[in-house]
Amino acid sequence: MGQCVTKCKNPTSSLGSKSGDKESGSKSHHKKGGGAGGGHKEEPSAPCSKATSELSNGTKALEVTVETPTIPAVIGEPRKDEFLDGDGLSLLRIEELFICYKDEQEDAILEEGMERFCNDLCVDPAEFRVLVLAWKFQAATMCKFTRKEFVEGCKAIKADSLEGICSRFPCMLLEAQGEENFKDLYRFTFQFGLDADEGQRSLQRDIAIALWRLVFTQDMPAILERWLDFLAENPSGIRGISRDTWNMFLNFTQAIGPDLSNYSEDEAWPSLFDTFVEWELERRKKEEEQALVANEEDGRCTETECSSTTDRHETEDSCGSQTWGGH
Structure with missing residues (x-):
């Protein structure tokens, strides 16, 4: 989808360190020694110890620094x-x-x-x-x-x-599949999608579409794709999705059948749902009309083909009779 869950706008080609080396986080951070029970502080390198050895003539050998891994x-x-x-x-x-x-x-x-x-x-x-x-x-x-x-x-x-x-x-x-747990996850997702730094109170349309498709990953309602198509095809009339609209859509998917026959504008649904149902029913009506016209055209073509076939057979039969009669 266009916006990932973590809202990472520019994912890097390498998910390792900034320097390009893919270091494990545990290797780049060490606990500072000497403070039992103290806070965790980062150090640029692992603690080191110095080892020296003395030669038989009394002189000291080259001092060697040995890194002790943590x-x-x-x-x-x-x-x-x-x-x-x-x-x-x-x-x-x-x-x-x-x-x-x-x-x-x-x-x-x-x-x-x-x-x-x-x-x-x-x-x-x-x-x-x-x-x-x-x-x-x-x-x-x-x-x-x-x-x-x-x-x-x-x-x-x-x-x-x-x-x-x-x-x-x-x-x-x-x-997350439990009814109450999913309701909690669903409502959490709305808040999760808001930009807290900008004080948003409604979801951007594109973010809402992505999050709706994501949160219903395990159990997708039959009407979901039509709802998302409606949102995508009406960008000028839908600037954002309010918390009330988001929450009520879950109730909508549970209460209203995929044929929308039991939807009533008299009930307390958000006005956007009224617009959606009207849009979807009109779309289905046009789809049915187009299917009917296509069937009629197929029927006429079939009749024409049958008529042509019948005429051809009659002509062949006539020619055959004349041929046998001539003999």
Whole structure:
């Protein structure tokens, strides 16, 4: 679709680091040594130790600097300084996983980090699973996870690693199919699509179309494509989609059949729905008329062909009789 879920306008060809080397986030961030239980700070390089050796004649050999690798807490066995909650999750691992993708200037995962995060999860930023993950994280804005959203989200889905998050996708997708859960996801999607920085109160038409198609990925209503065609073909009359219109459309898909026969303008539907039903019924009427004309033309062609065939057979029979009679 034209706009991905994470609203990444200029996806990079490489989802690795800015320098072009595809580094894993866990290798580019290390915990600063010396402070037990202290905050996590980034250092430009891993801690190093110096090793020297003394020759038999008493002189010192060349001083050699040995880099001691730091194993990130994102993988491996729990460290002694890790705290596990009641679900066996490592809060330290969650924090370090967040640091792998956070922005250098802001304490949040932004566009570039989100691209790398999705790439490492082996998901497309524009697919339904990412929307569901954002829903579980209760993300307030597209293409952004704050530290609180990320940490609380991982705790909510009970995952403290990339592998853990990936393993939760099937359960999350199944959960989203529940009636009440889907209603919550559906309403979340509207808020998720708004540009909070600009104080938007309605969705842009193109964004709304993309999000409608996305949120109904697992169970698409029969009328959805016609509704989206209506929105796409009437750009001048539809500037934005209000929250009320968005929410009521879910009720519309559940209450009104695909033939629209039980739709009533007297009920409290948004006026845009009245316009849509009128547009769709008129479209179907024209479609039926065109089909009728096409059938009539096919019928006339068939009659003409039959008449020509009959005349040809009569002519052949006449010629045959004359030939046999001549003999």
